[in-house]
Amino acid sequence: MSCLRYKRIACKIPSPRLFSTFKLQVFEKPVDGFLGAIGNTPLLKIKSLSEETSCNILAKAEFMNPGGSVKDRAALYVVLDAEEKGLLKPGGTVVEGTAGNTGIGLAHVCRARGYRCVIFMPNTQSQEKIDLLKMLGAEVHPVPAVAFENPQNYNHQAKRFAENLENAVWTNQFDNTANRRAHIETTGPEIWAQTQGHLDAFTCATGTGGSFAGTSRFLKSKSSSIKCYLADPPGSVLTSYFATGGQLTERSGSSITEGIGQGRVTDNLKGDVELVEEAFTLPDEKSIEMVYKLLHYDGIYVGASSALNAAAAVEVARRVGPGKTIVTLLCDGAYRYQSRLFSRNWLESKGLVDAIPAHLQKYIVLP
Numbered sequence: 409m410s411c412l413r414y415k416r417i418a419c420k421i422p423s424p425r426l427f428s429t430f431k432l433q434v435f436e437k438p439v440d441g442f443l444g445a446i447g448n449t450p451l452l453k454i455k456s457l458s459e460e461t462s463c464n465i466l467a468k469a470e471f472m473n474p475g476g477s478v479k480d481r482a483a484l485y486v487v488l489d490a491e492e493k494g495l496l497k498p499g500g501t502v503v504e505g506t507a508g509n510t511g512i513g514l515a516h517v518c519r520a521r522g523y524r525c526v527i528f529m530p531n532t533q534s535q536e537k538i539d540l541l542k543m544l545g546a547e548v549h550p551v552p553a554v555a556f557e558n559p560q561n562y563n564h565q566a567k568r569f570a571e572n573l574e575n576a577v578w579t580n581q582f583d584n585t586a587n588r589r590a591h592i593e594t595t596g597p598e599i600w601a602q603t604q605g606h607l608d609a610f611t612c613a614t615g616t617g618g619s620f621a622g623t624s625r626f627l628k629s630k631s632s633s634i635k636c637y638l639a640d641p642p643g644s645v646l647t648s649y650f651a652t653g654g655q656l657t658e659r660s661g662s663s664i665t666e667g668i669g670q671g672r673v674t675d676n677l678k679g680d681v682e683l684v685e686e687a688f689t690l691p692d693e694k695s696i697e698m699v700y701k702l703l704h705y706d707g708i709y710v711g712a713s714s715a716l717n718a719a720a721a722v723e724v725a726r727r728v729g730p731g732k733t734i735v736t737l738l739c740d741g742a743y744r745y746q747s748r749l750f751s752r753n754w755l756e757s758k759g760l761v762d763a764i765p766a767h768l769q770k771y772i773v774l775p
């Protein structure tokens with residue numbers, strides 16, 4: 409093994425410059441623990457997609473947040489908001505209904521702030537997710553997976569649990585606009601600064617809608633010519649909602665993506681529907697293909713919602729034409745989904761093997 413790297417460290421090179429064509433980012437000062445490390449993620453130029461589209465395709469590396477996803481931002485903001493409003497006092501309890509990244513972000517934030525964290529989730533979720541939340545110190549309640557209209561739905565159970573407890577708050581990520589505020593105050597300004605205001609379009613999918621709405625709201629406030637496109641997975645109603653001028657259809661179909669897709673217009677999205685230039689649906693075939701393309705051509709290992717966002721940026725490039733700058737989000741890494749996304753059996757069960765180009769199928773390494 410070359411000892412070049414160690415020699416360089418040993419002689420304490422004062423500048424972050426490693427090679428003539430490459431510069432490492434250096435954080436100049438210590439940050440305030442876990443919370444201080446949230447946000448300020450790099451904006452990656454995706455070389456393969458930029459070449460393919462003749463546009464500048466940029467993506468926020470949200471998987472580099474300390475809890476591993478874009479939802480660390482929302483988790484921080486809903487907790488700080490509850491503190492600011494006096495709803496949460498030292499030693500209190502944070503309760504949320506979530507099957508994924510928000511729970512993970514909240515579990516970290518709660519440990520860092522000294523709160524108890526209680527998570528309600530549908531009992532259809534993988535044991536890995538339950539174990540991870542428990543390892544992060546959260547108390548997990550898997551409950552029957554029933555529709556939102558049913559009072560036993562995990563979100564309603566989370567709400568009731570908090571209501572019946574002293575010094576407890578239900579953070580309500582879907583309709584608590586502190587979630588959207590996180591992106592107005594952090595993600596949007598970061599993108600604006602990192603592009604020095606030179607961007608033409610922003611696109612991403614929505615779960616709660618916080619990332620899309622907050623980021624779009626900030627960017628539009630800086631330049632009304634920036635076009636914001638909402639990307640939807642199959643099974644979500646938002647594409648038809650925008651196409652029909654505001655009619656909500658019955659939710660049907662499903663997607664391999666996790667954390668995105670919606671059956672209603674949440675409070676986080678409600679105030680910003682007029683910012684949507686257009687909404688479009690991307691099939692799972694495009695998302696899975698992009699998981700493998702980003703890995704092979706760019707060394708970027710992300711989950712299916714991030715891949716959908718990258719595919720959406722390509723779609724937007726077609727709409728806005730060459731030479732434009734399009735920004736999207738890479739929400740989390742593939743680590744949380746690898747037993748599915750890289751499993752031949754699972755891909756076959758979804759009929760998705762053929763969506764992966766033949767020369768990239770070598771990455772399907774799990775049975």
Ligand SMILES: Cc1ncc(COP(=O)(O)O)c(C=O)c1O
Pocket residue numbers: 477478479508509510613614615616617618619620666667668711713714739740
């Ligand atoms: C992996 C992943 N991608 C995207 C999103 C959507 O983000 P938002 O809730 O801000 O719309 C989520 C939300 O949980 C997520 O977990």
